[in-house]
Amino acid sequence: MALKNRPDTAFENLSLFEEIYGSYFQAVRSILEQASAAPLTIQDMYRLIRSCAFEESAASIVPKLTEGPWSSLLEKTGDKTWKSRLKASSFKTPLTTLQKAWLKALLSDSRFRLFFTEEQLEQLSADLSDTPALYDLSDFHYFDQYADGDPYETLEYREIFRTVLKAMTEKRPLFAAYEGGKGRHLTLEVLPCRLQYSPKDDKFRLLCVSLRHGRPKAPTILNLGRIAACHLSRSPVPERFDWSYPDFSASKCDPVRIRIQNERNALERCMLHFANYEKQTVYEPDTDTWLCSLYYDPADETELLIELLSFGPVIRILGPEDFLRQVRERVRRQHELFYSDITV
Amino acid sequence: MSGFQELIKNFDRVRDYMRQFFLYGFKVRGEFGEKSGRTYDNERRRIENYLSGYICSDYTSKGKQVSIRMDSKQIRSNPLYAAWKSKSFTDRDLLLHFFLLDLLSEGNAMTVPEICDAISLQYGEELDAQIIRLKCREYEKLGILVAEKSGKSFVYHLAEPLALEKPPLLDPLLNAVKFCSEAAPFGVIGSTLLDRESASNDLFCWKHYFMVHTLEDGVLLTILTAMREHRFLSFENHSSRSGKSVTLEGLPLRIFVSTQTGRRYLCVYFVPKHRFNCLRLDCIFQPKLLDVCAEYDFFRKKLDRNLSHCWGVSFGGRSRLETLSMKLYIDETKESHIISRLRREGRGGEVERVRENIWLYTGTFFDTNEMLPWIKSFTGRILDLQCTNQAVLDKATADLETMYQMYGKEEDDGFEEPAGHSL
Incomplete structure (x- = not known):
């Protein structure tokens, strides 16, 4: 195999782990920008740091700024207030090569392109023409993604996506013609709250609240791929409607409890597979097994059930009872299909 | 713990601990093997600070166990990004950052001696010109500053906004x-x-969002650089099962991603073995770029020709392709969604209707063993399984039989463990 000598590389020095992206720099920036407009108290500084850094950051940052090695950035104005000693009012760092290269890579991603018109995409492309892309989409092979993902490339879908997004950002109701299950055609007026994305399904779902006679009704989930057409509605938004916290998942039910055997790498497989669920795991030395509780949204029960069945006998589902009943039914039915002369 | 610092120099350590807390969450202080108790305490405190609100502590007979608990459906932004924003720095780094942004604002351009004088005059800080020069060069590499030759020296200004x-x-x-x-x-x-x-x-x-894998992004960045530049790569591969570490060299070709578990793998071609292999990114450390491979495109195309025969990440043994057929009972009037499942999840396998309510799935792949979890997800519907790899067929049949022993017998109906044992 022919090998060439190694020249310098364009991206070799790029790093994600840089202090300029760090929370402490972000916190100090926030203080300096606020302190250029009006003097700040210690309490103001604590509040600003809490919003962009970590639990104990303020205890470290504030003394350094007020009386320590960073105090040349601030000037004490009164008894208990400080203003910025710098003349600039904004400390936004220019875009780094890494950030531009990431944006350039996204230009090839059909999901990213949904957010823009063709004209805007051309402008973006021209803006980033000198920047090499951080990666190429073909570098990634999503081997288990479902094959019936949303049609991001079609004009109709792109139009619907941008209309939904406009309704969300402007906080306005939306009229949608929807193709429900079993071919039913529905017309709905909804308050769009969040777009949910699943990489496994490669689909967007709109989490919304249906609106009837001007009143908010039940939380509703619409597959974006099934919205045939939509437009913004002129209906007023109900007073005191909470856009941020509608209850989309019914209150969580009892967790599914499983016992994981110490064989076939089951523990690691389980922990990775169920890492998207809130869970709690305890090792039991007497049996050399792990007990794991998985907290789940009841709407996802069937999905969780088949995921657990896919692990076979290396895990044992312990409860709750109704969940266990479904497992038993499926396992018994399977046995009958294999070994009994039942008619199918 | 007077010397405690929230910020860190080395990302690998926090990567390891955060992963352990997030994924497993059942280990206690003494089980973080090779590290000292003091190290554990510091790392735990740091992660508690980064992720306050998501940390749970439980007490067991062996001690306190710390876990990161979050439901990905309730999360707006990945809290583990905090780890990337925790790099330590010197006082001078921070001061120079804000001095430079201040002095070069509004399109100002300055040489290093001018910056040095202005810092002294305006902020009362005496900084060495060489230190300022190094920082300017560092920021130039990051893309924040642009250097232009002016006479014998360089003039620095902020990069123009786009x-x-x-x-x-x-x-x-x-x-x-x-x-x-x-x-x-x-x-x-x-x-x-x-x-x-x-x-x-x-x-x-988000749904099906696996947040822990951001911890491998640093390793991934180096690997992708190697791929873009068609370079060989050396790296340490830690086996999660044996705990052993080996240094490997190979040609990185693609990143395989599981959207169902979030796991990511490096697909690498090992030249001496003439083999493709997929290795988990979370097991890869210290990747280093090596020489350019002139035949890179040849190997990448070779891999691409093989992709349709990979069910997952295995390229199988040296035997021929394996074929698996699964006949299912599907009530077509009520369960058309199961037929849809076969089509969208079958990864190119053939789906055909045998007769009313009887459907056949047939797929040909390098390693049908990888299909077993998917096959078992159809438990309760499988009429018949056939596979050219007898061992896979035996394993599937044995697993289904064992599950019947576990769940199927009437007398076992009351086996659920007493509540006191559960969590």
Whole structure:
């Protein structure tokens, strides 16, 4: 195999782990920008740091700024207030090569392109023409993604996506013609709250609240791929409607409890597979097994059930009872299909 | 613990601990083997600070166990990005950062001696010119500063803003970044862009989101650099099962991603063995770029020709392709969604209707053993299984039989353990 000598590389020095992206720099920036407009108290500084850094950051940052090695950035104005000693009012760092290269890579991603018109995409492309892309989409092979993902490339879908997004950002109701299950055609007026994305399904779902006679009704989930057409509605938004916290998942039910055997790498497989669920795991030395509780949204029960069945006998589902009943039914039915002369 | 610092120099250590707390969450202080108790205490305290609100502590007979608990459906932005934003720095680094942004604002351009004088005059800080020069060069490499030759010296100014940083492009761009900061590779870069604009995600939420894998993004960045430049790569591969570590060299060709578990793998070609292999990114450490491979495109094309025969990440043994057939009972009037499942999840396998309510799935892959979890997800519907690899068939049949022994017998109906044993 022919090998060439190694020249310098364009991206070799790029790093994600840089202090300029760090929370402490972000916190100090926030203080300096606020302190250029009006003097700040210690309490103001604590509040600003809490919003962009970590639990104990303020205890470290504030003394350094007020009386320590960073105090040349601030000037004490009164008894208990400080203003910025710098003349600039904004400390936004220019875009780094890494950030531009990431944006350039996204230009090839059909999901990213949904957010823009063709004209805007051309402008973006021209803006980033000198920047090499951080990666190429073909570098990634999503081997288990479902094959019936949303049609991001079609004009109709792109139009619907941008209309939904406009309704969300402007906080306005939306009229949608929807193709429900079993071919039913529905017309709905909804308050769009969040777009949910699943990489496994490669689909967007709109989490919304249906609106009837001007009143908010039940939380509703619409597959974006099934919205045939939509437009913004002129209906007023109900007073005191909470856009941020509608209850989309019914209150969580009892967790599914499983016992994981110490064989076939089951523990690691389980922990990775169920890492998207809130869970709690305890090792039991007497049996050399792990007990794991998985907290789940009841709407996802069937999905969780088949995921657990896919692990076979290396895990044992312990409860709750109704969940266990479904497992038993499926396992018994399977046995009958294999070994009994039942008619199918 | 007077010397405690929230910030860190070395990302690998926090990567390891955060992963352990997030994924497993059942280990106690003494079980973090090779590290001292004091190290454990510091790392735990750091992670508690980064992720306050998501940390749970439980007490067992062996001691306190710390876990990171979060439901990905309720999360707007990956809290583990905090680890990437925790790099330590010197006092001088911070001062120079803000001095430079201040002095070079409004299009100002200055030489290093001018910057040095201005810092002394305006802020009362005496900094060595060489230190300022190094910082300017560092920022030039990052893309923040631009250097232009002026006579014998360099003049530095801030990089010009792009059109996308202003209306009308800025708003749609920020919305797109809110999405891509969680849904695209290297989402943490999007998170830094949102920080820069003091914005946060208020539009999107997630399902099937596996947040822990951001911890491998540093390793991934080096690997992708090698791929883009067609280079060989050396790296340490830690076996999660044996705990052993080996140094390997190979040609990185693609990143295999599981959307169902979030796991990512490096697909590498090992020249001496003439083999493709997939290795988990979370087991890879210290990747280093080596020489350029002149035949890179040849190997990449060779891999691409093989992809349709990979069910997952295995290229099988040296035997021929294996074929698996599964006949299912599906009530067509009520369960058409199961037929849809076969089509969307079957990875190119053939789906055909045998007769009313009887459907046949047939797929040919390198390693049908990888299909077993998917096959078992159809438990309760499988009429018949056939496979050219007898061992796979035996394993599937044995697993289904064992499950019947576990769940199927009437007398076992009351086996659920007493509540006291459960969590």
